[in-house]
Amino acid sequence: MNLILLNSNDHWIDAQRVRLSDRRAEHIRKVLRSQQGDTLRLGMLGGQLGTGRIEAIDAQAVLITVQLVDPPPARHRFDLVLALPRPKMLRRILRAVAEFGVGSLHLVQTARVDKSYWQSPLLADAKVDEALRMGLERSRDTIIPQVHRHRLFRPFIEDRLPAICQGRPCWIAHQDADVGLSAVAGQPAVVMIGPEGGFVPFELTLAEQMGAQKVHLGGRILSVDTAVATVLAQTL
Amino acid sequence: MNLILLNSNDHWIDAQRVRLSDRRAEHIRKVLRSQQGDTLRLGMLGGQLGTGRIEAIDAQAVLITVQLVDPPPARHRFDLVLALPRPKMLRRILRAVAEFGVGSLHLVQTARVDKSYWQSPLLADAKVDEALRMGLERSRDTIIPQVHRHRLFRPFIEDRLPAICQGRPCWIAHQDADVGLSAVAGQPAVVMIGPEGGFVPFELTLAEQMGAQKVHLGGRILSVDTAVATVLAQTL
Incomplete structure (x- = not known):
């Protein structure tokens, strides 16, 4: 998982903050071993790419502030x-x-x-x-x-x-x-x-x-x- | 299986005739549905490609007369x-x-x-x-x-x-x-x-x-x- 993929059905606290508690949260904890303050690569399904800052992380969930600024890569020919x-x-x-x-x-x-x-x-x-x-x-x-x-x-x-x-x-x-x-x-x-x-x-x-x-x-x-x-x- | 692959450990009756009784025989019977007199594509592991004529076929084994005449394809670059x-x-x-x-x-x-x-x-x-x-x-x-x-x-x-x-x-x-x-x-x-x-x-x-x-x-x-x-x- 080189990108955490978000979507509009996720648990959004407001326009910029999302709370993940599924396999993505587990990946962030166990594979990336990220901590509060760390930055992640994110993308919005169907939308832009960007980064996320981990605001809080515990065994249940990860709270992330999201900044989406880059367009997705080009489609295949x-x-x-x-x-x-x-x-x-x-x-x-x-x-x-x-x-x-x-x-x-x-x-x-x-x-x-x-x-x-x-x-x-x-x-x-x-x-x-x-x-x-x-x-x-x-x-x-x-x-x-x-x-x-x-x-x-x-x-x-x-x-x-x-x-x-x-x-x-x-x-x-x-x-x-x-x-x-x-x-x-x-x-x-x-x-x-x-x-x-x-x-x-x-x-x-x-x-x-x-x-x-x-x-x-x-x-x-x-x-x-x-x-x-x-x-x-x-x-x- | 687009080629029946033979090897020197197979049950060779003589230099040109081989008897198959494993998954290759099953493939010939059940997938190719070959019958006596039919021709198959064959290759010798490490050697040439060619054809085989089915001399006899039953539920146990297939007896094939083998003719190997073509070189194998080129190696990848x-x-x-x-x-x-x-x-x-x-x-x-x-x-x-x-x-x-x-x-x-x-x-x-x-x-x-x-x-x-x-x-x-x-x-x-x-x-x-x-x-x-x-x-x-x-x-x-x-x-x-x-x-x-x-x-x-x-x-x-x-x-x-x-x-x-x-x-x-x-x-x-x-x-x-x-x-x-x-x-x-x-x-x-x-x-x-x-x-x-x-x-x-x-x-x-x-x-x-x-x-x-x-x-x-x-x-x-x-x-x-x-x-x-x-x-x-x-x-x-």
């Missing part, structure tokens, strides 16, 4: 369309997506996605939110990625993808592409990443008909979590 | 020096390192590495090997990364790092660097990645004295697993 991953992987993919400051993540059904994944408790709003916040806390960001769920591939591609791209190129990761994503990563784009086993030919063709263009990620088959980080790492 | 990660993360980091075809991975103790991590059962040779093989099976590679363990930071940096680099530049990932790794990723190198919380100043200084140069990974603080993939993704 890429938005992602991702075949819904195995629940076990989802959590750390969400964390990575937040670490990189992605604006929007679209989770979609594809032929090789097991439909039972949509029933996973890890896909509940609260769990998604928790995983994303872990990423924000890691990378000192305050803007939570927007996560959209699309349970039907075809209507998503035909009806939604053009509006999502808004004139940006749409790249679809595919091992056999002639061009590498690294060669075209200079401009904002939407990048599509398939499931384990990849997109089926019908899905690839449909996406290409709607304007998506194939790019490779170096020619090796990568796990989905590795592929997500590889895509997002291209804009360094 | 980077070797890695990595502060020993939390055991929970180690497994998937090893998998990713194998997926990318890294030649050598050096796991090192640093000030911010909990020494108890070295006692983790996940660091046993057999477990490391298993995680690496999962990566090879994913990315269709046969060359297992060499994993070296260094329990003392200073002797490692002073006595071993120069020989490991062998004239290659040594980059050390650090948020405050002026140069991004992406700008220098064109040539073979050794890349050092710190633990959660980073290298301490003494470690940075020592590494720099021994020739390491700071590079950033985009300016955001990343989790160790994300940082590893980000580093390896720079050579696409």
